[in-house]
Amino acid sequence: xxxxxxxxxxxxxxxxxxxxxxxxxxxxxxxxxxxxxxxxxxxxxxxxxxxxxxxxxxxxxxxxxxxxxxxxxxxxxxxxxxxxxxxxxxxxxxxxxxxxxxxxxxxxxxxxxxxxxxxxxxxxxxxxxxxxxxxxxxxxxxxxxxxxxxxxxxxxxxxxxxxxxxxxx
Amino acid sequence: xxxxxxxxxxxxxxxxxxxxxxxxxxxxxxxxxxxxxxxxxxxxxxxxxxxxxxxxxxxxxxxxxxxxxxxxxxxxxxxxxxxxxxxxxxxxxxxxxxxxxxxxxxxxxxxxxxxxxxxxxxxxxxxxxxxxxxxxxxxxxxxxxxxxxxxxxxxxxxxxxxxxxxxxxxxxxxxxxxxxxxxxxxxxxxxxxxxxxxxxxxxxxxxxxxxxxxxxxxxxxxxxxxxxxxxxxxxxxxxxxxxxxxxxxxxxxxxxxxxxxxxxxxxxxxxxxxxxxxxxxxxxxxxxxxxxxxxxxxxxxxxxxxxxxxxxxxxxxxxxxxxxxxxxxxxxxxxxxxxxxxxxxxxxxxxxxxxxxxxxxxxxxxxxxxxxxxxxxxxxxxxxxxxxxxxxxxxxxxxxxxxxxxxxxxxxxxxxxxxxxxxxxxxxxxxxxxxxxxxxxxxxxxxxxxxxxxxxxxxxxxxxxxxxxxxxxxxxxxxxxxxxxxxxxxxxxxxxxxxxxxxxxxxxxxxxxxxxxxxxxxxxxxxxxxxxxxxxxxxxxxxxxxxxxxxxxxxxxxxxxxxxxxxxxxxxxxxxxxxxxxxxxxxxxxxxxxxxxxxxxxxxxxxxxxxxxxxxxxxxxxxxxxx
Amino acid sequence: xxxxxxxxxxxxxxxxxxxxxxxxxxxxxxxxxxxxxxxxxxxxxxxxxxxxxxxxxxxxxxxxxxxxxxxxxxxxxxxxxxxxxxxxxxxxxxxxxxxxxxxxxxxx
Numbered sequence: 001x002x003x004x005x006x007x008x009x010x011x012x013x014x015x016x017x018x019x020x021x022x023x024x025x026x027x028x029x030x031x032x033x034x035x036x037x038x039x040x041x042x043x044x045x046x047x048x049x050x051x052x053x054x055x056x057x058x059x060x061x062x063x064x065x066x067x068x069x070x071x072x073x074x075x076x077x078x079x080x081x082x083x084x085x086x087x088x089x090x091x092x093x094x095x096x097x098x099x100x101x102x103x104x105x106x107x108x109x110x111x112x113x114x115x116x117x118x119x120x121x122x123x124x125x126x127x128x129x130x131x132x133x134x135x136x137x138x139x140x141x142x143x144x145x146x147x148x149x150x151x152x153x154x155x156x157x158x159x160x161x162x163x164x165x166x167x168x169x
Numbered sequence: 170x171x172x173x174x175x176x177x178x179x180x181x182x183x184x185x186x187x188x189x190x191x192x193x194x195x196x197x198x199x200x201x202x203x204x205x206x207x208x209x210x211x212x213x214x215x216x217x218x219x220x221x222x223x224x225x226x227x228x229x230x231x232x233x234x235x236x237x238x239x240x241x242x243x244x245x246x247x248x249x250x251x252x253x254x255x256x257x258x259x260x261x262x263x264x265x266x267x268x269x270x271x272x273x274x275x276x277x278x279x280x281x282x283x284x285x286x287x288x289x290x291x292x293x294x295x296x297x298x299x300x301x302x303x304x305x306x307x308x309x310x311x312x313x314x315x316x317x318x319x320x321x322x323x324x325x326x327x328x329x330x331x332x333x334x335x336x337x338x339x340x341x342x343x344x345x346x347x348x349x350x351x352x353x354x355x356x357x358x359x360x361x362x363x364x365x366x367x368x369x370x371x372x373x374x375x376x377x378x379x380x381x382x383x384x385x386x387x388x389x390x391x392x393x394x395x396x397x398x399x400x401x402x403x404x405x406x407x408x409x410x411x412x413x414x415x416x417x418x419x420x421x422x423x424x425x426x427x428x429x430x431x432x433x434x435x436x437x438x439x440x441x442x443x444x445x446x447x448x449x450x451x452x453x454x455x456x457x458x459x460x461x462x463x464x465x466x467x468x469x470x471x472x473x474x475x476x477x478x479x480x481x482x483x484x485x486x487x488x489x490x491x492x493x494x495x496x497x498x499x500x501x502x503x504x505x506x507x508x509x510x511x512x513x514x515x516x517x518x519x520x521x522x523x524x525x526x527x528x529x530x531x532x533x534x535x536x537x538x539x540x541x542x543x544x545x546x547x548x549x550x551x552x553x554x555x556x557x558x559x560x561x562x563x564x565x566x567x568x569x570x571x572x573x574x575x576x577x578x579x580x581x582x583x584x585x586x587x588x589x590x591x592x593x594x595x596x597x598x599x600x601x602x603x604x605x606x607x608x609x610x611x612x613x614x615x616x617x618x619x620x621x622x623x624x625x626x627x628x629x630x631x632x633x634x635x636x637x638x639x640x641x642x643x644x645x646x647x648x649x650x651x652x653x654x655x656x657x658x659x660x661x662x663x664x665x666x667x668x669x670x671x672x673x674x675x676x677x678x679x680x681x682x683x684x685x686x687x688x689x690x691x692x693x694x695x696x697x698x699x700x701x702x703x704x705x706x707x708x709x710x711x712x713x714x715x716x717x718x719x720x721x722x723x724x725x726x727x728x729x730x731x732x733x734x735x736x737x738x739x740x741x742x743x744x745x746x747x748x749x750x751x752x753x754x755x756x757x758x759x760x761x762x763x764x765x766x767x768x769x770x771x772x773x774x775x776x777x778x779x780x781x782x783x784x785x786x787x788x789x790x791x792x793x794x795x796x
Numbered sequence: 797x798x799x800x801x802x803x804x805x806x807x808x809x810x811x812x813x814x815x816x817x818x819x820x821x822x823x824x825x826x827x828x829x830x831x832x833x834x835x836x837x838x839x840x841x842x843x844x845x846x847x848x849x850x851x852x853x854x855x856x857x858x859x860x861x862x863x864x865x866x867x868x869x870x871x872x873x874x875x876x877x878x879x880x881x882x883x884x885x886x887x888x889x890x891x892x893x894x895x896x897x898x899x900x901x902x903x904x
Contacts, residue, residue, distance in 0.1 A: 012805050023816035035828050042835050049846045054863050066877050073881050077888050095818025098783045103811040109794040110803050126859030135860040147871045154875035158882040774897055
């Protein structure tokens with residue numbers, strides 16, 4: 001068992017365990033924090049997979065920016081374990097069973113899958129900033145520009161929706 | 170093709186044209202015009218019929234093809250007219266007597282509204298058209314069309330005074346009774362189609378085709394046809410509509426009883442004589458039914474007090490005679506009797522119409538009496554009619570009735586005895602009617618007596634013509650034993666083959682003499698009994714039973730009408746309300762209930778929808794990956 | 797490392813996110829679960845980029861193509877988060893709760 005395998009198992013356990021904690025914890029603040037842990041674990045996986053830049057971006061954008069935004073909203077609404085709505089127990093059970101079954105179905109399908117020709121490469125520079133930058137600005141420059149438009153519209157949308165509607169009262 | 174025969178299509182079409190004109194113009198045409206059109210078309214038809222008849226008499230016969238009506242794979246039904254000896258004779262009866270009745274009607278119905286008058290003539294023309302179609306058709310389908318048309322017109326005309334619900338009920342009764350018979354006829358036609366594959370007379374009566382029919386087939390077909398005939402020609406068990414059909418105007422009764430309608434059954438069986446000759450069982454049935462009808466109707470007629478009812482039962486009885494003739498294989502005699510009966514029955518109905526006209530609508534003979542003084546022509550012609558129907562030697566009825574009786578004697582002496590007894594009853598009730606009506610003292614109100622008058626010429630002229638025909642009409646069939654040549658049977662021999670008469674002349678003389686003497690005796694008995702008739706209530710139980718027509722109507726009411734009604738009530742209450750409505754409402758309730766059960770799916774909560782979506786995905790994955 | 801393990805890991809995370817969507821009623825938590833599911837997909841893309849890098853029949857940039865897709869997914873996720881949180885804030889402002897069961901207007 002080499003170091004990669006140990007790291008993989010460690011990170012996987014961390015990701016799955018944190019994800020379970022995230023959906024099961026009562027307090028929304030705890031959920032947010034557990035999700036940050038999941039993102040860190042995923043970033044660790046990215047490094048294992050030769051996607052160093054992506055790992056950094058994931059931490060900065062997700063764990064940093066987005067989750068802070070979530071935390072901010074949770075605090076803004078003053079949500080805590082007491083205000084957390086409790087779902088119908090039976091419906092919860094049904095949801096868990098349905099999800100579990102879906103997992104089982106897909107995993108059992110994957111186990112039958114033949115993936116022998118897919119071999120993991122030892123070395124690779126695909127995740128380096130230089131390579132990614134060259135590819136992004138050469139081949140994907142148009143989607144890149146358009147994504148800025150998407151951001152702009154999302155920003156405008158957020159402002160419009162979040163604005164206090166003066167006609168309501 | 171014969172040039173006269175090329176005009177044959179005009180014979181039925183002209184009355185149809187008259188129907189259309191009178192029917193459409195009933196609001197605009199004047200009574201005179203309606204009468205001229207209505208009678209005129211029949212007169213022209215009559216003239217053409219005479220020309221056609223003369224051609225046929227010289228031996229020309231033909232089947233004229235007009236157009237194909239129904240074309241199926243193996244079955245072709247054409248609208249063809251058959252011009253032969255039988256149809257030629259019936260054409261004369263229908264158009265000739267029909268014309269006289271139309272002429273009579275112009276006067277009789279003159280007090281009706283303009284509109285109703287035109288309606289009446291339109292129906293009358295349609296009636297004649299249907300009957301002509303029935304007679305002219307060269308196959309059973311065309312005959313059936315006419316057959317149905319006749320039934321329809323009888324319904325329309327019996328219910329002519331439709332504001333009286335009794336009359337419309339009588340019309341409905343006639344229609345329903347006829348429909349029962351029609352079903353039998355229709356089934357017979359279907360049977361023929363399935364066995365022979367054709368409906369045209371010429372095809373069916375080919376000996377090669379007749380050989381295709383087993384004894385069972387022939388008996389079944391002929392019995393079903395006879396069922397049809399009992400409906401139209403008012404035999405047991407379907408005769409009760411005919412007396413009730415008196416609800417219509419009197420000339421209509423004359424038309425139904427003499428020229429059209431009731432003779433349809435006789436015509437059909439005579440036309441199908443080739444079939445009936447092969448079915449001895451059916452012939453026995455026909456003889457028995459005819460005999461029973463003749464006797465029953467004659468016995469009822471004895472105690473009836475409505476002048477038209479007496480005549481109606483007399484018709485039923487005479488039709489019974491004709492069926493006896495048909496049953497004994499004596500087809501020529503049946504047709505002969507149709508002819509003579511048409512003369513004297515039309516005469517008597519028109520005469521009774523004249524009486525009713527004079528009496529201001531009164532039909533009860535107990536309130537008449539002594540009318541001879543006031544209406545000599547009607548009285549004398551009516552008397553001639555009575556003599557003719559009674560079979561007094563020299564009058565037309567004598568020859569035809571004698572022909573039937575001798576055939577019956579040859580068939581079986583018992584049949585002859587019953588028929589002879591019925592003939593005596595006939596003479597008795599006809600003269601009872603005559604004496605009560607025309608002799609003795611007037612028993613009506615003073616007003617009525619004051620108004621008594623002889624009818625106008627348009628009514629008396631047909632009476633006179635018919636009276637003459639009632640006397641001389643019989644001489645076309647004088648039997649060989651009386652030195653005649655029996656021209657009618659020679660004339661009809663190409664179409665209708667009667668059983669050969671093998672009675673010795675001496676026997677025939679004895680039979681004729683016997684019947685003549687007995688008839689005269691019964692007339693004398695009637696004269697003694699009714700010449701000075703005083704109103705009397707029926708005393709003996711027999712008289713009561715007869716006056717109530719053997720309670721046949723009540724019997725039918727109990728046996729048929731009430732069960733059907735209670736069945737209808739059952740259907741209405743149980744089948745309709747519980748089962749049909751139950752199913753319909755149940756479907757609605759089921760949809761309602763299941764929608765309510767399905768409503769929880771539509772909770773409106775996104776979570777529930779997502780859950781359903783996941784379940785759907787799960788199923789799809791499962792199907793896609795493992796199945 | 798066997799690709800199957802990565803696939804199973806990604807699927808597991810994805811399913812956990814889905815179960816979260818199903819069992820929680822708090823709109824913010826549900827939203828976070830959606831983010832988790834997006835990340836599971838990202839992880840799968842990156843894993844496949846590693847496996848396909850040396851396949852000669854594919855384009856030489858195939859590995860970084862996959863990672864660029866991940867970028868774009870992040871872009872979309874960021875935009876989605878901004879709008880989605882705005883909607884949740886708005887909902888909270890109107891109904892004073894983040895319980896999605898109160899949002900059952902679809903029934904009507």
